[in-house]
Amino acid sequence: MTSLLVIVVLVLLAIALWQLTKIFDLTQVGSSSDDTQVASDNDNNIQGYIMFGFLAFIYIFTIYGLLKWGNLALHTPASEHGLLVDNLMNITWVLIFVVQFITQGLLYWFSFKNRGHKDKKALFFADSNKLEAIWSIIPSVVLACLILYGLYAWNNIMFVDKDEDVIEIELYAQQFKWTARYAGNDNVLGKANVRLIEGINTLGVDMSDPNSQDDIVVSELHIPKGKKVHFKMRSQDVLHSAYMPHFRAQMNCVPGMVTEFAFVPTYTTSEYRELPFMVEKVSNINKLRAEKSVELVAKGGTALDPYTFDYLLLCNKICGASHYNMQMKVVVDTPEDYKKWLSEKTTLAQDIKAAAAAKAPAEGPKATTDSTAKDTVKAVIDTVKAAIAKVAMK
Numbered sequence: 183m184t185s186l187l188v189i190v191v192l193v194l195l196a197i198a199l200w201q202l203t204k205i206f207d208l209t210q211v212g213s214s215s216d217d218t219q220v221a222s223d224n225d226n227n228i229q230g231y232i233m234f235g236f237l238a239f240i241y242i243f244t245i246y247g248l249l250k251w252g253n254l255a256l257h258t259p260a261s262e263h264g265l266l267v268d269n270l271m272n273i274t275w276v277l278i279f280v281v282q283f284i285t286q287g288l289l290y291w292f293s294f295k296n297r298g299h300k301d302k303k304a305l306f307f308a309d310s311n312k313l314e315a316i317w318s319i320i321p322s323v324v325l326a327c328l329i330l331y332g333l334y335a336w337n338n339i340m341f342v343d344k345d346e347d348v349i350e351i352e353l354y355a356q357q358f359k360w361t362a363r364y365a366g367n368d369n370v371l372g373k374a375n376v377r378l379i380e381g382i383n384t385l386g387v388d389m390s391d392p393n394s395q396d397d398i399v400v401s402e403l404h405i406p407k408g409k410k411v412h413f414k415m416r417s418q419d420v421l422h423s424a425y426m427p428h429f430r431a432q433m434n435c436v437p438g439m440v441t442e443f444a445f446v447p448t449y450t451t452s453e454y455r456e457l458p459f460m461v462e463k464v465s466n467i468n469k470l471r472a473e474k475s476v477e478l479v480a481k482g483g484t485a486l487d488p489y490t491f492d493y494l495l496l497c498n499k500i501c502g503a504s505h506y507n508m509q510m511k512v513v514v515d516t517p518e519d520y521k522k523w524l525s526e527k528t529t530l531a532q533d534i535k536a537a538a539a540a541k542a543p544a545e546g547p548k549a550t551t552d553s554t555a556k557d558t559v560k561a562v563i564d565t566v567k568a569a570i571a572k573v574a575m576k
């Protein structure tokens with residue numbers, strides 16, 4: 183509502199200014215001032231200086247933005263390939279920054295230098311091969327280098343050696359939650375299909391497949407440090423995107439197909455929490471939270487909990503109303519802790535069996551009631567039959 187009011191006020195202000203200039207123009211009618219529509223030298227000078235002012239604004243705002251918000255960008259990558267991604271990103275940023283700094287400067291400098299003047303005439307020439315060559319070849323070479331380096335990085339990141347010892351995990355996306363499935367002892371994920379979704383088998387795992395028997399389904403992702411994890415993504419409903427920013431990993435989850443991504447985590451969750459930049463970041467967040475809590479408590483609300491860092495798996499496609507809330511905690515353990523955590527989990531086959539067993543006793547008494555009722559009816563029928571037979575014999 184406040185924003186609407188601000189917009190209305192701004193529009194009214196603009197209309198008022200426009201009307202004021204019209205009144206001002208009317209007061210000038212008949213005076214000797216130059217009211218020609220052709221720009222004078224004075225007008226051109228003003229435009230030239232405004233151009234320079236705009237250039238200064240762009241430069242100052244860029245530098246201010248870098249200093250003020252530069253620290254909000256992601257810091258140390260927590261995966262092996264993350265360094266490669268960051269390198270590619272940094273090279274691209276530096277290149278864009280330098281090129282824009284120079285070209286913006288030249289654009290506004292030439293606009294100022296060649297501003298209109300009564301005695302100046304524009305130079306006409308049809309074409310310049312030298313200029314065409316310079317502005318075609320330089321960007322082509324720079325872009326080709328950047329693309330080649332990008333392809334090299336992409337191939338390095340996406341390549342998974344079939345013989346490599348990796349951990350297979352499925353990430354299952356649905357509106358609006360993530361579920362993970364571990365391949366179990368055989369390290370092969372059982373087949374799955376959304377048509378097989380039934381009861382607690384919410385991922386549609388094909389339980390007739392021998393590879394499914396040791397699969398483990400969980401709602402919190404644990405992965406070991408220093409070991410390659412191979413993720414296979416599926417989606418139940420719409421397009422989602424598995425995004426793990428600290429690991430520099432992102433892959434679309436597309437209904438009807440399996441997409442993949444693999445990486446090696448390099449810091450356990452507790453190691454990452456101890457990194458100096460993270461300690462500082464968390465203490466800043468908690469300082470802000472403490473200030474906010476004082477405000478909330480004063481208004482009769484409850485104080486905010488202190489923040490602790492955790493790796494997250496987020497959805498990076500706007501997939502519906504609760505998209506913002508579609509996330510799963512990711513814990514990077516030491517290999518020993520990971521093994522221990524996984525060994526404590528039950529398999530999906532066990533869960534399905536337990537669910538069926540829990541259902542059976544519930545159906546048990548019902549069956550007994552049914553049979554008791556049947557027995558009673560049978561007894562009544564028998565008695566009636568016997569009575570009829572007795573009457574008939576008489």
Ligand SMILES: [Cu+2]
Binds near residue numbers: 423497500501
């Ligand atoms: Cu989503």
